[in-house]
Amino acid sequence: MTLTPPPQRPARSAGRELKEKGLFEAARSVFAEEGFKGATTAEIARRAGVPKANLHYYFPTKEALYRAVTEEILSDWLAAASSFDKNGDPKEAISAYVAAKMDLARADPLGSRIWASEILRGAPVIKDFLETTLADWLASREAIMQRWIAAEKIRPLEPRYFFYMIWATTQHYADFEDQIKALNGGAPLSDEQFQKAKAQAIDTILNGVMP
Amino acid sequence: MTLTPPPQRPARSAGRELKEKGLFEAARSVFAEEGFKGATTAEIARRAGVPKANLHYYFPTKEALYRAVTEEILSDWLAAASSFDKNGDPKEAISAYVAAKMDLARADPLGSRIWASEILRGAPVIKDFLETTLADWLASREAIMQRWIAAEKIRPLEPRYFFYMIWATTQHYADFEDQIKALNGGAPLSDEQFQKAKAQAIDTILNGVMP
DNA sequence: ACGAGAATTGACCGCTTGGTCAAATCTATC
DNA sequence: GATAGATTTGACCAAGCGGTCAATTCTCGT
Structure with a gap:
């Protein structure tokens, strides 16, 4: 590793x-x-x-x-994930994390697509990472969110499905970029458009989870 | 066609x-x-x-x-999309649409994955569909949502990014099924787990958009 | 039962693939 | 400037690829 x-x-x-x-x-x-x-x-x-x-x-x-290419991608993923932990406040933590994931999708769409393609073929190379490092990361952040739920700082929900929504939404901008392009008159999202999409993703997700 | x-x-x-x-x-x-x-x-x-x-x-x-395989997938996608129109109420329309997309991802994960793979390689076969049929569908549903926004029935937002979130979240359960499996102890989501994920997706998305 | 067209299939073809290899060349140290 | 090791590369190979074809077998209306 x-x-x-x-x-x-x-x-x-x-x-x-x-x-x-x-x-x-x-x-x-x-x-x-x-x-x-x-x-x-x-x-x-x-x-x-x-x-x-x-x-x-x-x-x-x-x-x-x-495998060399893949390892770098996993490392970048973990770096973005760390922004979830930089603040104990749910609103701040979630905002920062969604923002970091959106920025990563924008900065390195190729990495996101390689990840997606790897999962689609059954994840033969990164399966071990998923079952260990990623599963551990998810479990501990689920525990954090359960505490927030108990303190009524966020709505009651199953944290893992909430993370799936974040991953799906943010990575969509990299993985489905060609579809987004086709729906945007053939041009990729401009920086302004992307900033708007990013702000809205943060907003909608926050509204979805805050009580 | x-x-x-x-x-x-x-x-x-x-x-x-x-x-x-x-x-x-x-x-x-x-x-x-x-x-x-x-x-x-x-x-x-x-x-x-x-x-x-x-x-x-x-x-x-x-x-x-x-191409034969692809055409059926596009047809299924449009069938699920029609559930957005069966009710004029925003809450009902969005709930029904998210539910239909979740059900489609569950019933036909292969179709969703073929779509994803097609986009990843640049959509050479379905590009025309994306630029015409899909773009038209999106434009007219954007108009509907703009009316809801004007009537203050939903929060102000850019409708297309909202649809991207719905597509991303629902299709994630098909496209990333192997990742979800790895995070679920190696087993695919049970029917109960999936129903919970589906209910939560509807819930969080609705809370995210209702005023 | 027979003829015609539909369906089946083993053998084959030209091309591309990931990977090898030996010969050639470059680089750095003494 | 000699030499040892690192690097470069055209030529090559066995395996796998999408697709073809001619010979065979099946099906069914008459």
């Missing part, structure tokens, strides 16, 4: 990380568009501007590359 | 529709799991229990089969 394994030799070279990064970003875009199975190493190499054989020098298999 | 083209000869045979149906259902499951590109005609034929060459007798290409 190491997210950024330190290089065996610190001064390996300046060019190496750069080339790895290029392949990594190319892989993200291809995996997001085509899914794991649909993605081809030839296309990834083409976008990175290197011969396919060179890709296999840095990442021995397509799955190794995919 | 013909959804169910009538057979050229009515009494073609009883077995034909049955075999087509078998291939159709096998295709649905493979497309839902693997996406269009990841799905193989060999696997579809295997699940349907027929030789691959026989599949190509009924559906000349993989894309023809995919």
